[in-house]
Amino acid sequence: MADAKWGMVIDVDKCTGCQACVVACQSENNVPINTEDIFNQRRAIEWIRVERYWEGEFPDVKARFIPVLCQHCDDAPCEPVCPVFATYHNNEGMNVQIYNRCIGTRFCANNCPYHVRYFNFWEPEWPDTLTHQLNPDVTVRSRGIMEKCTFCVQRIRRTSREADRDGREIEDGARELSPACVNSCPTSALVWGDFNNKNSKVSNLAEKEMSHNGSHHGRGYKMMENLGTSPNVIYLKKIDKHAKETVAHE
Amino acid sequence: MIPGDFQIRKPSRIQVLILGILGIGGLVGAVVGLVLGAFVITAWLGLPLDVFGLNEGPEQPIAFPHTTHVKSLGMDCTFCHRNVTVGAAASVPAVGLCMTCHKTIGDGNEEISKLRDYHSSGLPINWVRVHRVPDHVNFIHEPHIRHFGEKYGGPAGTCQLCHGDVGRMVKVKQVRSLKMGDCVDCHKANDAPTDCTTCHY
Amino acid sequence: MGGSATAVAAAACGVPEKELLVQAPLEMPEDLVTGLDNWYATIDRQNRNGIGIVVRVMEGRAKKIEGNVDYPVNVGKHNAIADAGVQSLYHPDRISAPLVRTGERGEGNWEEISWTDAVSRIASRLEGVSGEELVLVTSPIGGHMGSVVNSFTDAFGSTHLQYEPLERTVLQASIKNVFGQDVMPDFDIENAAYVLSFGADFLNGWVSPVRFGRGYGDFRHAEGRERGTFTHIESRLSMTAANADDWIYVKPGYEGVLALSMAKVIIDEGLGDDAAVASLTQNGTNDLSQFDPSNVSAVSGVPAQRIREIAHEFATKRPAVAIGGGSAAAHTNGLFNLNAVHSLNYLVGNVNKKGGVIFNPMPPIGLPVGSRSSSFQQMSTLSDRMANREVKALFVREADPFYGMPSSSEVRKASFGVDLIVSFSGQFDDTTAMADIVLPEHNYLEDWGTDVPDPGPGYQVVGFQQPVVRPFFENRGGHLGTKNFGDVLITLGEILSNPLSLPGDDVKTFKDVVEQGARSLYGLNRGSVKSDDFRSFWQGVLQRGGWWDTGARYDGPSPTPPALPVSPQEPISGSGEFALVPFESAGLSDGRTSDLPWLQALPDPISTAVWHTWVEINNKKAEEMDIREGDVVEVTSPRGSIKALAYPHPGISPDAVAVPIGGGHLGGGRYSKERGSNVFSILEPLTDDKTGALAWGATRVSLRKTGDWVRLSKFENTKPDISEDTHRKIIPLTNG
Amino acid sequence: MQEHVQLTQKQINEDLLTSVLGTPRWWWPALGFFVLVFLIGMSAFGYMLNQGVGVTGLNRPVFWGAFMVNFVFFIGISHAGIMISAILRLTQAEWRRPITRAAEVLTVFSLMSALMAAPLVHVGRPWRADLWVFPYDFARGVWINIRSPFVWDPSAVMTYLTASTLFVLIALIPDLAIIRDRSTGLKRKLYAGMALGFRGTPRQWKLQTIAGILLSALVLPVFVSVHSIVSWDFAVQIGPEAWHSTIFAPYFIIGAIHSGVSAVATLMVVMVWAWGWNKYITPDHLDAIARLLIIVATAWFFFFFLEWVFALYTLEPAEMAMRKLQVFESPWSWLFVVFLFTAYFIPVPMWLFRGVRRSLFWMFVTTILVNVGMWLERFLIIVPGLMRRSEFIFDWGSYHPSIIELAMVAMTFAWVGMGMLVFTKVFPLIPLFDIKEGMVGRDEIRIGRRIVPASIRE
Structure with missing residues (x-):
């Protein structure tokens, strides 16, 4: 899988804000339970979160949803600032976070324009019985370290290893490979795959929706592209029949 | 002044x-x-205790002689540690597996009578772990066995690369540090991936 | 010596002792390979409408739930509630053994007893109790559990009420009235070009959100189709409304006249199907003139021009589908509203067609449908009977009427008139807290079962539920732990020498019933799993999570459109400044999933609030009343008052307030007990006059600031500013 | 401009060794107070180690707070030492003599405080901070990321700490020799060791002087780099608005000098009050440092102004939102007003008056104000910048330090106080030899009709 470049295409026009991805992620990745106190302290951890923005006043009011997760930027601002290489870009196009290396300077979190890095302010706690649910493939993070979306790298590892063992090919969009959020999304707003595979769904979407040589002929945009982070997550613009066209990067 | x-x-x-x-x-x-x-x-x-010459391997609930089974009987490692070619853990054999032979073999041996006691009482044997990697390391036996198996002809020859010649050990002990540097050196030497997410995720 | 030294050194470094041990089990189960996972297909029971799921099991523990790709209802998709099922399995407050009450009822003093003891105690208490005096209250049950319960009630002659707080009685009655169908039809959103929805929050909680969510995705963007247009009409900006192209605010209870007004526009402009128009208007004898948009505009609050526009769009963008439900049905004129809404479908000729309303066939092998709920009327009759000591024994399973019924405190009081209350819940919900004997049933991940999805996908489907893990409390021994509900009923029947009529001679347990059902399906020799012998059929069914036959579609007659309901009914509601709109938040459903921490911590899509009960109020109105976010507000109806935290936002009308359902449990474990307020408790017991359904949207309330302030836990920013993406750097828009 | 108070060398020895050879009555209580605050802070730190960073007020997105403010603040304070010692020595400013050592010692202890604030208590897992500060990890084969300003930080700070410690030590040698010769027993042996056999031979004097000058010259680049690097901790970030500014390095350095020199002025007043060294630290000295401060403060204000010009010139909406928050929204608005007045608008106009410049009390008050203001300045840069009202308005959050955090902030201040007190007990805080040298340099003789200095500087 070393020649892959994983990425996601998120169709904002399909996202209903149902939060299925949020729980799917928490369940897969042993994200600690966000208690009421943790919300009040503004330390809740949601590797993928759904943001809601208001527009207008009653009765002409719109609420718009957008799922935000680690953009796995090619030029990630978080990577150069980590003093110990706890976060870096790997050869699969992913921005990875190595928990055991992390010392918790929180420099990366400050420098992330997408606010998708989360810090473990407390030791995560589960009641005894709930620990049976924890995914053994994912490290339970201790306090004092950063964590963030990994594109469910544990699934990539397990699936490619088992495919190697059994000598089979992995199809594009295979469920055992896809991140938990993508599998859960009821409206298929999230599509995930390999940008290096020219036949993958994400490549086709990128080809169709992104601008090429300056001609913009689709809905594709990258979030806050003006910062030069070159994310590996492509968003497809929300369609509002009453809206005037706006451009993501001014 | x-x-x-x-x-x-x-x-x-x-x-x-x-x-x-x-x-x-x-x-x-x-x-x-x-x-x-x-x-x-x-x-x-x-290797904490090796430095002081104290590493002789832990005492086990049953003094299982690898020497007898591997050296003398020539049993393959995978006969007991079956999971090693499929998954993460090598796994210790179920008591039932031991009893396939020891129902009849080994009367009068004190250790074997211990084994039979375990079997009849239905209690699991709590073996003392000799090799342990921390929680944040996802070590999977299977790809290692697969890789070295191709090189050294099957799983049997590969185990000793990390575990030493268990067949000659009366008490099994750890022979390599199995610290990250140890892993990384070996990965480099064998052209294995050294991306951190190979093991840490 | 070396061993102990290592142990000491390791202990000093903080390695837990268990990590220094490797247990060699006695015998290794065949499929248990350390570190390898298996995915087992089963049925989700957390959602009100069962969806097919696969569960990842490692070393005997369920780890993750995902949608079953094969299952026709959800095709691999699931939602947050389904995902949180693993937490209900490993919930720290699950009941692990039969309990008998030791103190006064409701005091919460329990003693563990063995199953045999518990069952014999119940049996002895049931002696001399006539069938009428034994009442069974369950959630709507379909599939084989439904037939077992039916044979139990048949054997004892007892009453069976299928209770859920947000009942579908009105919807089912309307479907029967308008389409002549006994089972819910499927609304084929994915193929529709235009969706017009009245009050049905179908992306969030209504009927089958996963199925509709899947359809919605395709409706927006899919290969080979134009993007569909969606207009939602509701009194609150629900999650579904937020996703519509246009959200139209309508005064609560006036959905019906609005729909009729649209019908009038379509008929007047000659846009409707002629045959349908003739039938709907009884060849023009039905006078629709009073529904002229200009008249309706005044009562419904929707501008006449908008009514004409929407009617026009609805009639011209075909295929179009009109869906009614949710808050539109929750008024005293609910059935009128839904009849009017669903009649619109005839005008655009989409009945039993692709992209419209697709009828479902009756389930195969005579299985009961899973969502026949009893009306609130029947439940309040039960409450009266309980108060009058006419009920001697009450069995409650998976239902929580003491939480979900309006004026629940009175119902709870009435329960003191019952001699014996037996709860089969695995969790201390509000009803279980009042029980005399608790017989905890298996979690659905440990249990057998079948499910008939309602609505189905347009063809016959039987979902199969299998235990994906061994019962969690198995290690407590056979006399303690949990058991299957059906098995308990069968045992009770045997002990009271009133044996249940089970299908087949050697059918002894509920699992046998399920297997026997599979045998009947095998006998049909059609559908998704075909094989030569029953064993492999059985395995195939379990592997795929069910059986379905895409060919077995509705083949009944096409219904003739009934006359439009032309005598308008005004919704009746109490007095009070605000209309109260109770709604299902994303995670808590109708209160049944409040005990799961993931779902309590799940930000509500609109307010992003968590762990609390809040009251949504228009931001301008709140400013007028000097209410800020987090102000503790007393919401008072004639039936009582609750406290909730104010959340002002622009998505609600100034004359309505919305309160999420799911807070204020008196029981239910550490994550839900006494958390927030129960909005059901202040609902007026008004009913829809035709069906007897609870008009849960008809209560009016007044607000009062208490002067206290509590931080409203939520995911968005701390300040009560409105989050607005001013520069469109986050969500750029395009007009398509 | 300097008054002529000629003191005998014996007098100088007696006066300036009071702190070492005698113990004033207030010394033990003062030390006790600082130790107590320090211990409270350490227990707070222990509590944090036990519970996690959750005990602070930090949250998402305000990941840095009082600790980082403190780090920048103490690095700023530490700039006094080099400013006074190196620059004034190289420019041969005569009035530096009595305050060089105090300034250098302040540098050393505030650098230690800075290290305490940032790598130690700041990180989530302090027990692994070695990976950052001493990153030579042979066992794992993973090294440090030299692209990170957090790697430049420890190297710059450590270099600076080494240089300033050397500075202090070299200047101490003649004084240690004096104490050695005035003590007996074990004490004498200890001082003898530290004095490295200094006997006052011309060669030793020469070496000592050259070492001082050389170090002064060599340390200047470090002086510039340390705070530049600290500013790059912020300036390399694209995330928070208003941080990625090219002006940051000089702006931080001049701000550091502002607060550092003010701190030295405060210290001078305290020294006079504590040991009555008014013969050595005269109003002339205060006057001189206040004049210097006027220049420094105004230069700093110019950079502060420039930063705003840059912000207002581009009118980037995100940055403007952040600036609006910084200036117009409570509580930042009143913190901003307090900052502006304490850091500039109160002290600088006051220093324009000769009476203020020469008054111990007023100099004490104004310089303390400057440092209050400068602490707030860093707070106002770091916290509102991180609150990020700008783009992801959806999850911006506020921040206020918790009690535990404040205890640790107090700990770093107490460390400086404690260090200075202990230092004065062991070593003279005013360099004896330097004063004597000044006295000699001040001797004048009449040659013909002209009065010329008696000695010529090397």
Whole structure:
């Protein structure tokens, strides 16, 4: 899988804000339970979160949803600032976070324009019985370290290893490979795959929706592209029949 | 300078010499000591007890003789550690597996009667772990066996690369540090991926 | 010596002792390979409408739930509630053994007893109790559990009420009235070009959100189709409304006249199907003139021009589908509203067609449908009977009427008139807290079962539920732990020498019933799993999570459109400044999933609030009343008052307030007990006059600031500013 | 401009060794107070180690707070030492003599405080901070990321700490020799060791002087780099608005000098009050440092102004939102007003008056104000910048330090106080030899009709 470049295409026009991805992620990745106190302290951890923005006043009011997760930027601002290489870009196009290396300077979190890095302010706690649910493939993070979306790298590892063992090919969009959020999304707003595979769904979407040589002929945009982070997550613009066209990067 | 500010004699040449030698010697000594200390500490972190010659392997609830089974009987490692070619853990055999032979073999042996006691009482055997990697390391036996198996002809030849010649050990002990540096060196030598997410996620 | 030294050294470094041990089990189960996972297909029971799921099991523990790709209802998709099922399995407050009450009822003093003891105690208490005096209250049950319960009630002659707080009685009655169908039809959103929805929050909680969510995705963007247009009409900006192209605010209870007004526009402009128009208007004898948009505009609050526009769009963008439900049905004129809404479908000729309303066939092998709920009327009759000591024994399973019924405190009081209350819940919900004997049933991940999805996908489907893990409390021994509900009923029947009529001679347990059902399906020799022998059929069904036959579609007659309900009914509601709109938040459903921490911590899509009960109020109105976010507000109806935290936002009308359902449990474990307020408790017991359904949207309330302030836990920013993406750097828009 | 108070060398020895050879009555209580605050802070730190960073007020997105403010603040304070010692020595400013050592010692202890604030208590897992500060990890084969300003930080700070410690030590040698000769027993042996056999021979004097000058010259680049690097901790970030500014390095350095020199002025006043060294630290000295401060403060204000010009010139909406928050929204608005007045608008106009410049009390008050203001300045840069009202308005959050955090902030201040007190007990805080040298340099003789200095500087 070393020649892959994983990425996601998120169709904002399909996202209903149902939060299925949020729980799917928490369940897969042993994200600690966000208690009421943790919300009040503004330390809740949601590797993928759904943001809601208001527009207008009653009765002409719109609420718009957008799922935000680690953009796995090619030029990630978080990577150069980590003093110990706890976060870096790997050869699969992913921005990875190595928990055991992390010392918790929180420099990366400050420098992330997408606010998708989360810090473990407390030791995560589960009641005894709930620990049976924890995914053994994912490290339970201790306090004092950063964590963030990994594109469910544990699934990539397990699936490619088992495919190697059994000598089979992995199809594009295979469920055992896809991140938990993508599998859960009821409206298929999230599509995930390999940008290096020219036949993958994400490549086709990128080809169709992104601008090429300056001609913009689709809905594709990258979030806050003006910062030069070159994310590996492509968003497809929300369609509002009453809206005037706006451009993501001014 | 008022007279009497400094009331010290000029040291003699020999004193200066001694002080100089002592000073330089002390500095060199400190550096050497630090380096040695660093090595000892690293070694201690690697294999704690080996440094002091104490590593003889833990006492097990049943003194299982690998020597008999592997060396004398020539059993393959995978006969008991079956999971090693499929998954993460090598796994210890179920008591039932032992009993396939030991129902009949080994009457009168104290250790085997212990085994039979376990089997009849239905309690699991709590073996003492010899090799352990921390939680944040996802070590999977299977790809290692697969890789080296191709090189050394099957799983049997590959186990000893990390575990030493278990067949000759009365008590199984850890022979490699199995610290990250150990893993990384081996991965480099074998062209295995050294991306951190190979093991850490 | 070396071993102990290592142990000491390791202990000093903080390695837990268990990590220094490797247990060699006695015998290794075949499929248990350390570190390898298996995915087992089963049925989700957390959602009100069962969806097919696969569960990842490692070393005997369920780890993750995902949608079953094969299952026709959800095709691999699931939602947050389904995902949180693993937490209900490993919930720290699950009941692990039969309990008998030791103190006064409701005091919460329990003693563990063995199953045999518990069952014999119940049996002895049931002696001399006539069938009428034994009442069974369950959630709507379909599939084989439904037939077992039916044979139990048949054997004892007892009453069976299928209770859920947000009942579907009105919807089912309307479907029967308008389409003549006994089972819910499927609304084929994915193929529709235009969706017009009245009050049905179908992306969030209504009927089958996963199925509709899947359809919605395709409706927006899919290969080979134009993007569909969606207009939602509701009194609150629900999650579904937020996703519509246009959200139209309508005064609560006036959905019906609005729909009729649209019908009038379509008929007047000659846009409707002629045959349908003739039938709907009884060949023009039905006078629709009173529904002229200009008249309706005044009562419904929707501008006449908008009514004409929407009617026009609805009639011209075909295929179009009109869906009614949710808050539109929750008024005293609920059935009128839904009849009017669903009649619109005839005008655009989409009935039993692709992209419209697709009828479902009756389930195969005579299985009961899973969502026949009893009306609130029947439940309040039960409450009266309980108060009058006419009920001697009450069995409650998976239902929580003491939480979900309006004026629940009175119902709870009435329960003191019952001699014996037996709860089968595995969790201390509000009803279980009042029980005399608790017989905890298996979690659905440990249990057998079948499910008939309602609505189905347009063809016959039977979902199969299998235990994906061994019962969690198995290690407590056979006399303690949990058991299957059906098995308990069968045992009770045997002990009271009133044996249940089970299908087949050697059918002894509920699992046998399920297997026997599979045998009947095998006998049909059609559908998704075909094989030569029953064993492999059985395995195939379990592997795929069910059986379905895409060919077995509705083949009944096409219904003739009934006359439009032309005598308008005004919704009746109490007095009070605000209309109260109770709604299902994303995670808590109708209160049944409040005990799961993931779902309590799940930000509500609109307010992003968590762990609390809040009251949504228009931001301008709140400013007028000097209410800020987090102000503790007393919401008072004639039936009582609750406290909730104010959340002002622009998505609600100034004359309505909305309160999420799911807070204020008196029981239910550490994550839900006494958390927030129960909005059901202040609902007026008004009913829809035709069906007797609870008009849960008809209560009016007044607000009062208490002066206290509590931080409203939520995911968005701390300040009560409105989050607005001013520069469109986050969500750029395009007009398509 | 300097008054002529000629003191005998004996007098100088007696006066300036009071702190070492005698113990004033207030010394033990003062030390006790600082130790107590320090211990409270350490227990707070222990509590944090036990519980996690959750005990602070930090949250998402305000990941840095009082600790980082403190780090920048103490690095700023530490700039006094080099400013006074190196620059004034190289420019041969005569009035530096009595305050060089105090300034250098302040540098050393505030650098230690800075290290305490940032790598130690700041990180989530302090027990692994060695990976950052001493990153030579042979066992794992993973090294440090030299692209990170957090790697430049420790190297710059450590270099600076080494240089300033050397500075202090070299200047101490003649004074240690004096104490050695005035003590007996074990004490004498200890001082003898530290004095490295200094006997006041011309060659020793020469070496000592050259070492001082050389160090002054060599340390200047470090002086510039340390705070530049600290500013790059912020300036390399694209995330928070208003941080990625090219002006940051000089702006931080001049701000550091502002607060550092003010701190030295405060210290001078305290020294006079504590040991009555008014013969050595005269109003002339205060006057001189206040004049210097006027220049420094105004230069700093110019950079502060420039930063705003840059912000207002581009009118980037995100940055403007952040600036609006910084200036117009409570509580930042009143913190901003307090900052502006304490850091500039109160002290600088006051220093324009000769009476203020020469008054111990007023100099104490104004310089303390400057440092209050400068602490707030860093707070106002770091916290509102991180609150990020700008783009992801959806999850911006506020921050206020918790009690535990404040205890640790107090700990770093107490460390400086404690260090200074202990230092004065062991070493003279005013360099005896330097004063004497000044006295000699001040001797004048009449040659013909002209009065010329008696000695010529080397």
